[in-house]
Amino acid sequence: MEFLRPGGWAEALELRAAFPEALPIQGGTDVMVELNFDKGRPAALLDLNPCAELRRIEEIDGRVRVGAGVPYVQIIRELGTRVPGLAQAARTVGSPQIRNRGSVGGNLGAASPAGDSHPALLAANAVIEVTSAARGSRMIPIDDFYVWVKKNALEPDELIRAIWLEPDSGPQYFSKVGTRNAMVIAVCSFAIALHPRTRTAGTGIGSCGPTPLRARAAEDFLARELPWADPVPLTETIAREFGALVAAAAKPIDDVRGTADYRTHALSVMARRTLSWAWNDLAAQRRAA
Ligand SMILES: Cc1cc2nc3c(=O)[nH]c(=O)nc-3n(C[C@H](O)[C@H](O)[C@H](O)COP(=O)(O)OP(=O)(O)OC[C@H]3O[C@@H](n4cnc5c(N)ncnc54)[C@H](O)[C@@H]3O)c2cc1C
Secondary structure, eight states: OEEEOOSSHHHHHHHHHHOTTEEEESSOTTHHHHHHTTSOOOSEEEEOTTOGGGGOEEEETTEEEEETTOBHHHHHHHHTTTSHHHHHHHHTSSOHHHHHHOBHHHHHHHTOTTOSHHHHHHHTTOEEEEEETTTEEEEEEHHHHEEETTEESOOTTEEEEEEEEOOOSSOEEEEEEOSSSSSOOOSEEEEEEEETTTTEEEEEEESSSSSOBOOHHHHHHHHHHSOTTSOOOOOHHHHHHHHHHHHHHOOOOOBTTBOHHHHHHHHHHHHHHHHHHHHHHHHHHHHHO
């Protein structure tokens, strides 16, 4: 197997175009598992580790730009207050070793419906910057990024360059159900982001469909029904209806990790809980202001 090691980003893009059969590798925490289990044998690997720019977190025009190769540990360290939903999701990924190597870019590259960053990226309305040597960069809204099971919207000559996020304008939460507390693939997961400035809410569902999903009707419900102007305690009726709408948006299957019924139920519980946590935070922020 050939190992392509570019000097930097520009050369990585050229190699990507010249060798479309080469598999990009960043942290390798998905790629090396596939190789070790002989699930695939690409003709070549394209090593993205020499591309230093992929490991930078920057603030540009008030938005946070996270390089595709930024490992989870850096997201936890640097984005805990600016993008708390993604930082919470990052804390649940694998083990310290996996969080040191694994990246959000790799999670997006693999596009597994169980990937932990996806619900948080959906809830936060992330935009994915992808680049090719021939056509330059284009921005893909996160809703258009996931195409099918483990399939994303990348063209064969493109690489993921960065993830763009609005810094937190309101509370964000991520919740994951697994068969144990750590080192676990999600049975199902859920993320919420409240955007009080626009009086809207974002949601993301993981491991409950062929792709990560957004619960659009549940978001519309919150935009309409939450008492944004005066965050009085959340009523049980709103929390339950939100949970039911999130569960209705899921398309789960029965598999070794859980049944469709269990996933639907767990999702409604996570949706209710994360909404109450987020709403309580918002109310506390308002009281403190
Ligand atoms: C023990 C273990 C535990 C794990 N636990 C979790 C978990 O709890 N939650 C979770 O979500 N995942 C988990 N994973 C999976 C994996 O760690 C994540 O998906 C991680 O985000 C992958 O990032 P990486 O940088 O290692 O990607 P890599 O393995 O390097 O690449 C993954 C895929 O993305 C592509 N890719 C990488 N970078 C780019 C780029 N810039 N442009 C285009 N394509 C690119 C690669 O070609 C490949 O298809 C676990 C893996 C292991 C081995």
